[in-house]
Amino acid sequence: MSIAHPYLMFLGDAPDQLAAKTAQGVAHWRPDWCVGQLRLPGCKADLRLPDMTLDQARAAGVKTVIVGVANRGGLIGQSWIVVLKQALEMGMDLASGLHKRLVDVPVLAQTARKLGRNLFDVRHPTRDFAIGNGKKRGGKRMLTVGTDCSIGKMYTALALEKEMQQRGMKADFRATGQTGILIAGDGVSIDAVVSDFVSGAVEWISPDNDADHWDLVEGQGSLFHASYAGVTLSLIHGAQPDALVMCHEPARPHMRGLPHYKLPDLQACIDANLAAARLTNPAARLVGFSLNTSALDAAGAERALKECSQKFGLPVVDPVRTGVAPLAEALARV
Amino acid sequence: MSIAHPYLMFLGDAPDQLAAKTAQGVAHWRPDWCVGQLRLPGCKADLRLPDMTLDQARAAGVKTVIVGVANRGGLIGQSWIVVLKQALEMGMDLASGLHKRLVDVPVLAQTARKLGRNLFDVRHPTRDFAIGNGKKRGGKRMLTVGTDCSIGKMYTALALEKEMQQRGMKADFRATGQTGILIAGDGVSIDAVVSDFVSGAVEWISPDNDADHWDLVEGQGSLFHASYAGVTLSLIHGAQPDALVMCHEPARPHMRGLPHYKLPDLQACIDANLAAARLTNPAARLVGFSLNTSALDAAGAERALKECSQKFGLPVVDPVRTGVAPLAEALARV
Numbered sequence: 001m002s003i004a005h006p007y008l009m010f011l012g013d014a015p016d017q018l019a020a021k022t023a024q025g026v027a028h029w030r031p032d033w034c035v036g037q038l039r040l041p042g043c044k045a046d047l048r049l050p051d052m053t054l055d056q057a058r059a060a061g062v063k064t065v066i067v068g069v070a071n072r073g074g075l076i077g078q079s080w081i082v083v084l085k086q087a088l089e090m091g092m093d094l095a096s097g098l099h100k101r102l103v104d105v106p107v108l109a110q111t112a113r114k115l116g117r118n119l120f121d122v123r124h125p126t127r128d129f130a131i132g133n134g135k136k137r138g139g140k141r142m143l144t145v146g147t148d149c150s151i152g153k154m155y156t157a158l159a160l161e162k163e164m165q166q167r168g169m170k171a172d173f174r175a176t177g178q179t180g181i182l183i184a185g186d187g188v189s190i191d192a193v194v195s196d197f198v199s200g201a202v203e204w205i206s207p208d209n210d211a212d213h214w215d216l217v218e219g220q221g222s223l224f225h226a227s228y229a230g231v232t233l234s235l236i237h238g239a240q241p242d243a244l245v246m247c248h249e250p251a252r253p254h255m256r257g258l259p260h261y262k263l264p265d266l267q268a269c270i271d272a273n274l275a276a277a278r279l280t281n282p283a284a285r286l287v288g289f290s291l292n293t294s295a296l297d298a299a300g301a302e303r304a305l306k307e308c309s310q311k312f313g314l315p316v317v318d319p320v321r322t323g324v325a326p327l328a329e330a331l332a333r334v
Numbered sequence: 335m336s337i338a339h340p341y342l343m344f345l346g347d348a349p350d351q352l353a354a355k356t357a358q359g360v361a362h363w364r365p366d367w368c369v370g371q372l373r374l375p376g377c378k379a380d381l382r383l384p385d386m387t388l389d390q391a392r393a394a395g396v397k398t399v400i401v402g403v404a405n406r407g408g409l410i411g412q413s414w415i416v417v418l419k420q421a422l423e424m425g426m427d428l429a430s431g432l433h434k435r436l437v438d439v440p441v442l443a444q445t446a447r448k449l450g451r452n453l454f455d456v457r458h459p460t461r462d463f464a465i466g467n468g469k470k471r472g473g474k475r476m477l478t479v480g481t482d483c484s485i486g487k488m489y490t491a492l493a494l495e496k497e498m499q500q501r502g503m504k505a506d507f508r509a510t511g512q513t514g515i516l517i518a519g520d521g522v523s524i525d526a527v528v529s530d531f532v533s534g535a536v537e538w539i540s541p542d543n544d545a546d547h548w549d550l551v552e553g554q555g556s557l558f559h560a561s562y563a564g565v566t567l568s569l570i571h572g573a574q575p576d577a578l579v580m581c582h583e584p585a586r587p588h589m590r591g592l593p594h595y596k597l598p599d600l601q602a603c604i605d606a607n608l609a610a611a612r613l614t615n616p617a618a619r620l621v622g623f624s625l626n627t628s629a630l631d632a633a634g635a636e637r638a639l640k641e642c643s644q645k646f647g648l649p650v651v652d653p654v655r656t657g658v659a660p661l662a663e664a665l666a667r668v
Contacts, residue, residue, distance in 0.1 A: 098639055131561045131562075133561070134561065134595060191528070194525070195532045196562065226467070226569075228612050229533070230566075233563050257465075
């Protein structure tokens with residue numbers, strides 16, 4: 001698969017801004033691809049893109065309508081289907097980050113098949129993967145790991161892609177989750193892959209490459225998250241990272257979704273991730289930290305960055321407050 | 335699901351004894367359940383059970399026909415379908431350990447539906463699982479872990495079930511793979527579960543229990559297997575083991591299927607498994623070792639057991655040569 005752009009961002013009747021989180025991520029990282037938004041009556045979300053009808057979107061060259069909203073109960077309502085079917089008829093593909101599949105809506109599946117359009121349900125892998133083989137591939141790989149889920153692993157990898165490309169380095173973001181896939185145009189939602197094939201799926205999305213090329217692989221979960229650690233371990237082994245960036249939120253009170261679990265000690269988390277990475281790449285090393293200091297004020301954030309840097313003697317950034325230049329420089333030295 | 339016994343073991347036209355490995359495991363561990371075998375012309379496998387027709391099986395009270403053979407290309411041939419359909423019509427259920435599903439054979443699916451019979455495709459989970467929650471459950475749990483795949487983890491757990499039940503301890507084998515499921519009558523083939531839900535599936539197969547009850551959870555893979563380690567980590571976290579038994583084959587030259595990977599150092603393997611287990615059960619400890627010495631002669635086996643015991647100061651058994659009594663005693667002290 002490869003999702004064609006430009007995109008029209010379909011927000012449906014999203015009840016609030018949070019429901020459009022996926023669409024917002026895409027619009028933030030791919031401003032050139034996202035030419036407009038389509039909102040239905042009652043929509044409470046706004047990406048601050050031009051509102052467009054389907055006719056206007058077609059005139060603007062849109063190739064794919066992105067369904068980038070979470071709706072109540074995960075359903076795809078009738079008011080959406082009318083618009084999405086029309087988009088297919090006007091020559092556009094559809095891509096969705098919802099659990100509920102577009103291909104399971106009969107009228108959309110039939111219309112797409114009849115007209116030769118693509119339906120991308122990016123949460124659901126549509127191909128089979130081989131078992132991981134652990135064989136060393138050419139090129140370099142960076143993987144974002146973390147003390148917890150939802151802590152900045154995708155954001156950090158995308159910020160590094162932008163920074164490294166601006167410096168003329170060969171670097172590509174490799175998506176492992178639904179928002180990342182809509183941003184990259186391809187990838188695999190690895191948490192939806194059958195467990196036996198996850199490391200093989202990661203090997204597939206990050207193939208052999210030029211010796212000076214960096215794959216910037218989007219991390220998932222945490223080795224210390226009781227629900228998802230197995231997904232993370234398969235990802236680490238499949239990615240064969242040369243470089244790890246540790247993502248952490250200093251002020252977080254407990255593991256996401258697990259109030260009975262504290263965040264791990266940072267040193268223990270580093271040790272476990274390096275040990276895991278060195279199984280498939282003995283040269284793996286930690287190059288720096290990406291802190292999410294959104295819950296701290298400016299002084300608190302500065303203190304957190306400084307403390308971490310002094311403790312570990314490595315570059316520490318907050319991609320939002322400071323940018324990721326020190327990490328890009330560290331990768332250039334690997 | 336719960337597969338009803340007694341079983342008739344269907345061997346089809348298995349080309350050799352190895353092709354009937356699954357059936358052989360079931361017949362070994364459940365001799366009372368396996369009342370006969372049904373072999374088609376050309377079958378080269380033999381479980382040394384009475385050969386039976388379907389009529390004889392029905393007269394012997396058989397409730398389920400077990401398709402316990404691997405066939406060429408994973409197909410279910412026409413000569414098999416004729417017999418299996420007849421078994422359904424005579425009142426028996428079917429259970430299969432094949433990749434290819436019985437429910438995907440239209441005539442079997444239709445016949446089963448019409449007559450209200452069950453088709454168990456034990457490699458394929460038929461229900462959804464919740465995300466693992468990591469909450470402590472009542473009862474005690476033993477998990478077999480290992481330096482590699484196919485090293486004795488199922489065999490050790492089953493031997494412990496037998497030994498502990500003979501001693502009057504409350505103990506149940508919990509199956510996580512297809513052969514184990516046919517032996518236990520239920521369980522989940524966790525390597526076929528979507529990665530996000532593996533630890534939740536293991537929590538489900540090993541629920542809250544009496545304080546003095548042992549779940550003997552069948553291990554899978556190895557934390558040091560580049561293809562499957564993520565499955566293993568999810569299993570460790572979901573099982574919340576109080577006790578680990580480390581399974582190892584001293585003479586094995588390399589990781590199964592990965593000639594470019596050596597087996598891990600035993601101490602490193604113990605450390606990694608204990609660290610992983612302590613995330614969801616801080617009291618987890620190693621209680622002993624189960625060595626597979628099948629490639630050694632009697633003197634070599636004795637030497638291997640003794641060396642391991644002296645090095646780690648814990649009980650060491652080969653379940654085939656010595657039985658598992660010392661491990662059962664160690665568990666009784668937990």
